[in-house]
Amino acid sequence: xxxxxxxxxxxxxxxxxxxxxxxxxxxxxxxxxxxxxxxxxxxxxxxxxxxxxxxxxxxxxxxxxxxxxxxxxxxxxxxxxxxxxxxxxxxxxxxxxxxxxxxxxxxxxxxxxxxxxxxxxxxxxxxxxxxxxxxxxxxxxxxxxxxxxxxxxxxxxxxxxxxxxxxxxxxxxxxxxxxxxxxxxxxxxxxxxxxxxxxxxxxxxxxxxxxxxxxxxxxxxxxxxxxxxxxxxxxxxxxxxxxxxxxxxxx
Amino acid sequence: xxxxxxxxxxxxxxxxxxxxxxxxxxxxxxxxxxxxxxxxxxxxxxxxxxxxxxxxxxxxx
Numbered sequence: 086x087x088x089x090x091x092x093x094x095x096x097x098x099x100x101x102x103x104x105x106x107x108x109x110x111x112x113x114x115x116x117x118x119x120x121x122x123x124x125x126x127x128x129x130x131x132x133x134x135x136x137x138x139x140x141x142x143x144x145x146x147x148x149x150x151x152x153x154x155x156x157x158x159x160x161x162x163x164x165x166x167x168x169x170x171x172x173x174x175x176x177x178x179x180x181x182x183x184x185x186x187x188x189x190x191x192x193x194x195x196x197x198x199x200x201x202x203x204x205x206x207x208x209x210x211x212x213x214x215x216x217x218x219x220x221x222x223x224x225x226x227x228x229x230x231x232x233x234x235x236x237x238x239x240x241x242x243x244x245x246x247x248x249x250x251x252x253x254x255x256x257x258x259x260x261x262x263x264x265x266x267x268x269x270x271x272x273x274x275x276x277x278x279x280x281x282x283x284x285x286x287x288x289x290x291x292x293x294x295x296x297x298x299x300x301x302x303x304x305x306x307x308x309x310x311x312x313x314x315x316x317x318x319x320x321x322x323x324x325x326x327x328x329x330x331x332x333x334x335x336x
Numbered sequence: 337x338x339x340x341x342x343x344x345x346x347x348x349x350x351x352x353x354x355x356x357x358x359x360x361x362x363x364x365x366x367x368x369x370x371x372x373x374x375x376x377x378x379x380x381x382x383x384x385x386x387x388x389x390x391x392x393x394x395x396x397x
Contacts (some may be wrong), residue, residue: 089346093355108388115391145383158366158388165359165366172356195362202393211393214386218397225395226368300393307392 087319093171095318100167101160103310106160110299110306116152122213123148125288129215156219163307169196170311174319179248186302187316187323194312195274200236202304209280211300216288221281232277239269367394 087095145156146229174180174193181189209229217225243266250258317323364373366385371378382389389396 087346089348089352093352111388111391117385117388117395119390145380146386150384151387154384155387155391158385159392161366162363162392163364163387168355168359172348172352175348175352178345206393209395210392212396213390214396217395222370222395222397229395289342296390300391302361303391 088270089175092175092319093168096167096169096174096315097164098167098168099315099318100163100165102163102314103307104155104160104163106310107163107303107307110155110303111155111159112152115296115303116155116202118213118239118292118299120173120297121292122215122288125292126215127214129287130286142228159303161266163311164186165217165277165309167315170197170315173197177244178323179244185320186324187320190316190319191309192310194308194315196240197237198305198308198312200240201233202301202308204273205229205232206278206297206301208274210297212282212284213288213292216284216293218282221312228277228280232273235273235277236270237277239266242269367392 136198170193174190177189177193180193184192209232243262246265247258247262249260253261284290348394365381369378369381374381386396
């Protein structure tokens with residue numbers, strides 16, 4: 086059995102790879118609507134030269150540096166999330182205990198994606214530059230982190246509920262747990278307040294939605310990439326299959 | 337209660353919590369820091385990781 090240190094190093098490695106893949110998705114996919122949104126911002130600044138536009142992008146850093154920073158952000162966040170994911174995986178004593186490690190890793194990452202990326206993307210969709218009032222950023226951050234915490238609580242609660250219902254036949258247990266999880270997510274979506282900022286009229290809706298989908302593609306790459314790579318690294322059967330052909334040759 | 341899963345998971349040492357704390361802090365600095373910890377220097381951090389913050393769906397000004 087792998088020690089905690091071994092699990093942690095695999096998590097950090099998998100997180101680095103997944104973060105790099107997500108950063109590349111950001112570079113190729115997300116940068117397209119970001120450029121369109123920055124054009125909207127520039128047009129706005131050109132129309133009202135006297136008005137204070139809140140933030141001056143590209144004053145501190147050039148656009149090229151910020152694009153590199155975007156990829157680097159995904160890599161660093163990937164490394165950190167990989168370490169957290171490995172710790173959660175090592176501590177998860179109820180999560181799909183009867184399944185192989187690869188399945189446990191991928192399902193745990195999918196659940197984390199649902200709680201930490203998909204749920205906030207539904208309730209508080211990501212916004213490109215030129216959207217968002219600087220005065221409400223603290224409030225929006227609290228709502229965003231709150232919805233993530235509540236989502237993680239639903240994941241933990243579902244896993245706990247499943248571990249308490251082992252006396253039920255598997256199909257009934259799965260149905261009960263799924264219904265409970267849906268109920269939890271529904272309560273979260275209804276209980277949390279609506280996003281406070283209106284979308285500015287000069288932001289084209291296709292730029293907005295291109296950006297939101299592209300952002301979701303980046304977070305999905307990060308989380309599912311992490312689950313798959315970590316699963317490949319942690320599952321002993323992956324190493325066994327590479328040893329098999331050699332054994333067959335020797336025989 | 338003896339869980340059937342115990343053989344699956346290695347014991348988690350105490351320093352693991354320190355690792356988790358560092359990982360959370362790193363994530364905070366890259367995605368959230370707007371002046372609480374670093375004051376004015378946070379603006380450089382914010383602007384450098386600006387595209388990454390937007391792309392990862394984090395609320396931004």
